[in-house]
Amino acid sequence: MPATIPLTQRVIEIKSPGGPENLVPATRPVPMPKPGEVLIKIAGAGVNRADCLQRMGRYPVPPGASDILGLECSGRIVKTGEGVSAWKEGEEVCALLVGDGYSEYAAAPAEQCLPIPSGVDLVDAGGLPETFATVWSNVFERMRLKSGETFLVQGGSSGIGITAIQLAKAFGAKALATAGSEEKCRSCREYGADLAINYKTEDFLEAGRKFTQGRGVDAVLDMVGGNYIARELALLAREGRLCFVALMRGAKVEVDFTLIQRKHLTVTASTLRPRPVAEKGAIMSALCEKVWPLWREGKLKTATYRRFPLAEAAAAHRLMESSQHIGKIILVP
Numbered sequence: 001m002p003a004t005i006p007l008t009q010r011v012i013e014i015k016s017p018g019g020p021e022n023l024v025p026a027t028r029p030v031p032m033p034k035p036g037e038v039l040i041k042i043a044g045a046g047v048n049r050a051d052c053l054q055r056m057g058r059y060p061v062p063p064g065a066s067d068i069l070g071l072e073c074s075g076r077i078v079k080t081g082e083g084v085s086a087w088k089e090g091e092e093v094c095a096l097l098v099g100d101g102y103s104e105y106a107a108a109p110a111e112q113c114l115p116i117p118s119g120v121d122l123v124d125a126g127g128l129p130e131t132f133a134t135v136w137s138n139v140f141e142r143m144r145l146k147s148g149e150t151f152l153v154q155g156g157s158s159g160i161g162i163t164a165i166q167l168a169k170a171f172g173a174k175a176l177a178t179a180g181s182e183e184k185c186r187s188c189r190e191y192g193a194d195l196a197i198n199y200k201t202e203d204f205l206e207a208g209r210k211f212t213q214g215r216g217v218d219a220v221l222d223m224v225g226g227n228y229i230a231r232e233l234a235l236l237a238r239e240g241r242l243c244f245v246a247l248m249r250g251a252k253v254e255v256d257f258t259l260i261q262r263k264h265l266t267v268t269a270s271t272l273r274p275r276p277v278a279e280k281g282a283i284m285s286a287l288c289e290k291v292w293p294l295w296r297e298g299k300l301k302t303a304t305y306r307r308f309p310l311a312e313a314a315a316a317h318r319l320m321e322s323s324q325h326i327g328k329i330i331l332v333p
């Protein structure tokens with residue numbers, strides 16, 4: 001029986017740029033799926049660092065994107081737009097969104113949806129698309145991490161970090177991770193890290209050199225930037241790769257580019273949200289083919305730290321900004 005779709009829904013709006021208290025419940029129309037899109041009744045929606053920046057007015061929303069936060073969700077398809085043949089009403093999916101996750105219903109391009117992986121709870125699946133798409137495209141497509149190589153992820157206890165550790169291990173690399181407490185380091189090891197470095201008590205450059213017996217690491221995924229950059233270039237082995245997904249400690253630094261030349265290094269970076277649907281669709285297809293089977297093989301674990309009711313989005317943002325969490329924070333409508 002087709003689902004009954006209401007005309008309006010509860011969402012979380014940004015009243016004005018500022019603190020978490022500016023996230024307030026509101027009523028908005030339920031979107032209708034455009035051609036090529038599906039309408040999802042949301043079960044879970046991941047909270048991402050970029051949401052906090054957008055709330056503060058410090059993250060430019062791509063042209064045409066919704067002003068409602070939320071870059072990913074999971075749920076049941078309740079309507080398909082014209083031309084959609086890959087999905088049917090009633091199927092459960094998780095999806096990359098360009099906004100609108102902090103809602104009861106969101107429309108997503110069909111190619112940005114993936115099936116719920118084997119053994120994964122529907123709500124937790126709402127925290128998978130953003131980190132898996134980011135890690136796949138940066139670590140495996142841009143940096144081409146290979147089996148047998150050594151990989152370092154900064155911010156190892158973040159949603160991105162835990163996904164990066166697990167995928168690096170699943171594809172046969174050695175994984176090193178940094179994190180800001182012993183508890184976070186323990187979690188990194190539980191998710192598979194061969195070495196977890198508490199950056200508050202240890203220098204990752206020295207620890208990384210010691211682990212690799214002076215050779216250096218083959219690839220680094222960074223979200224910190226600032227004064228990490230020079231030390232990351234120093235830690236990379238010959239033909240090493242450094243990739244940024246964020247620069248939380250700053251984007252303007254002085255570094256010695258002769259290191260890049262002498263060691264044949266590659267420095268790269270990317271964004272996800274503003275990319276065209278076709279590019280995101282290609283990443284999702286690669287995930288479906290190469291990564292989703294790993295769930296069936298028991299090689300991956302979800303990393304939900306805490307769920308909040310959608311109406312408590314402000315509390316979810318406070319937790320994220322406290323950096324006490326390990327893994328993902330999920331909103332449940």
Ligand SMILES: NC(=O)c1ccc[n+]([C@@H]2O[C@H](COP(=O)([O-])OP(=O)(O)OC[C@H]3O[C@@H](n4cnc5c(N)ncnc54)[C@H](OP(=O)(O)O)[C@@H]3O)[C@@H](O)[C@H]2O)c1
Binds near residue numbers: 249
């Ligand atoms: N470019 C892209 O395509 C893309 C896509 C998704 C996410 N991202 C970015 O990737 C990063 C991780 O995302 P996430 O949602 O997984 O984040 P998250 O769960 O909030 O984790 C970020 C972690 O980074 C660590 N950290 C280190 N330096 C920090 C600093 N100066 N300020 C705040 N935290 C710092 C903190 O842990 P410690 O206690 O260990 O310091 C914090 O828990 C974010 O910056 C996000 O914007 C980029």
